[in-house]
Amino acid sequence: MSLKGSLFWIKIKGRQISDGIAFLFHRLTGLVILLYLYIHFAALSQLIGSQSTGGQNFQNFLKTVESPPFVALDILLFLVIFYHGANGIRLVFSEFGIGTSRRKLFFWIMMILGVIGWILLTYIVVKAFLGR
Amino acid sequence: MENIILRIKRGDPNHWEYRDYDVPVEKDSTVLDALYYVRDNIDHSLSFRASCRMEVCGSCAMMVNSFPTTTCSTLFSKIKPAKIENGKKVYIIEPLRGESFKWIRDLVVDFDEFFKKHESIKPYLIRKDNPEGQLIQSPKELKKYYPLTLCIKCGACVAACPISNSDPNYLGPAALTAAYRFNADSRDQGKNLRLAIVSDPEGCWRCHFSSECSNACPKNVDPASAIQKLKVQSTGYELKRIFLGKRGE
Structure with missing residues (x-):
């Protein structure tokens, strides 16, 4: 695999949203999710030994992640996950030969479903955040 | 009829450059027509591969404005120019790219x-x-x-x-x-x-x-x-x- 060739993955000009650009975003969102996973585990690992301080570490941690900037970042993360998930489901169906000839329609249906899921989850999170 | 700029990647993997050619095109001119015009009237050393001129042989595929296509079936009236310079439309023509194609010279790949x-x-x-x-x-x-x-x-x-x-x-x-x-x-x-x-x-x-x-x-x-x-x-x-x-x- 060549590095120069891999740069071709991030080419947008002349590409279709439902095809080449969806392919690029699938990779980018995958990287974001992977990065988040590492940060998530790294943050949780800081709580090891929290019992010795009477759970104070955990309380401090919760205070940080429940602050408005973190909630906003969480909502953005949901968007990334919903995009990756919805497009991933489309790719699974496509690899079974389903919907390959109606790619654009299939892509947009999955995107609409993804956005609906994201809005619903955002609503639940924001409601819980405001109701604290 | 209008004049356009054809910006062609010339040379070989060791030494190459983009050269501009001022080419007159008509409403139904194809990119291949313009390449033939350059070779016949401006620069006889331009190398490219083409044969049937009717999208049957598949030999004239090139990158037109970074998009791979058969030049014999690509009408200037159907594609957007890569840019406009001094009021003239500029179209960039390059050889096919990719690991499967070894660039030989000008617009010819192996x-x-x-x-x-x-x-x-x-x-x-x-x-x-x-x-x-x-x-x-x-x-x-x-x-x-x-x-x-x-x-x-x-x-x-x-x-x-x-x-x-x-x-x-x-x-x-x-x-x-x-x-x-x-x-x-x-x-x-x-x-x-x-x-x-x-x-x-x-x-x-x-x-x-x-x-x-x-x-x-x-x-x-x-x-x-x-x-x-x-x-x-x-x-x-x-x-x-x-x-x-x-x-x-």
């Missing part, structure tokens, strides 16, 4: 690797018996693979594919489409032989369905769809191989 991959998937009818007379096929059976027979091996799909551009060993959309075309042919009996080849990690499973091959195909062959169908066939083949121990024959 197709050896492309055709080696094509040949490797056995793109011909394979029979276990030696039948006499015609092999009868119904219109329904023909319809299953007919659109795929329209492939002219121009290489536009391979140049458009992000995987082919980053992985030199990937078989590529053209070869994989040809594999599915023969597998879907009711007269063929070599399906398992081909599936043994395309089930390789560098075969159909390397495709990540970016579908740029189908967008680039000037003949609307839809390689992206054919490769996904090949994956379904490959899955069946691999399951049989794992659980029943059957190999391609």
Whole structure:
């Protein structure tokens, strides 16, 4: 695999949203999710030994992640996950030969479903955040 | 009639540059017409490959404004210029890119690797018996693979594919489409032989369905769809191989 060739993955000009650009975003969102996973585990690992301080570490941690900037970042993360998930489901169906000839329609249906899921989850999170 | 700027990548891998040519074009001029104009009237040393001028031979595929296409069927009136300079439309013409195409000179690339991959998937009818007379096929059976027979091996799909551009060993959309075309042919009996080849990690499973091959195909062959169908066939083949121990024959 060549590095120069891999740069071709991030080419947008002349590409279709439902095809080449969806392919690029699938990779980018995958990287974001992977990065988040590492940060998530790294943050949780800081709580090891929290019992010795009477759970104070955990309380401090919760205070940080429940602050408005973190909630906003969480909502953005949901968007990334919903995009990756919805497009991933489309790719699974496509690899079974389903919907390959109606790619654009299939892509947009999955995107609409993804956005609906994201809005619903955002609503639940924001409601819980405001109701604290 | 209007004058446009044709910005052509000239030279070879060791020494190259972009050169501008002022070319008069009409409403129905193709990019290939403009290239012939440059070679016949401005610079006789310009190298490019072309033959039929009617989207049949597949030899004139190039990058036009970074998009792979057959230049004989690309009308200036149907494409947007890459930029406008001094009130003139600029179109950038480059050789096909990708790991399968070794750049030789100007707009000419070496197709050896492309055709080696094509040949490797056995793109011909394979029979276990030696039948006499015609092999009868119904219109329904023909319809299953007919659109795929329209492939002219121009290489536009391979140049458009992000995987082919980053992985030199990937078989590529053209070869994989040809594999599915023969597998879907009711007269063929070599399906398992081909599936043994395309089930390789560098075969159909390397495709990540970016579908740029189908967008680039000037003949609307839809390689992206054919490769996904090949994956379904490959899955069946691999399951049989794992659980029943059957190999391609």
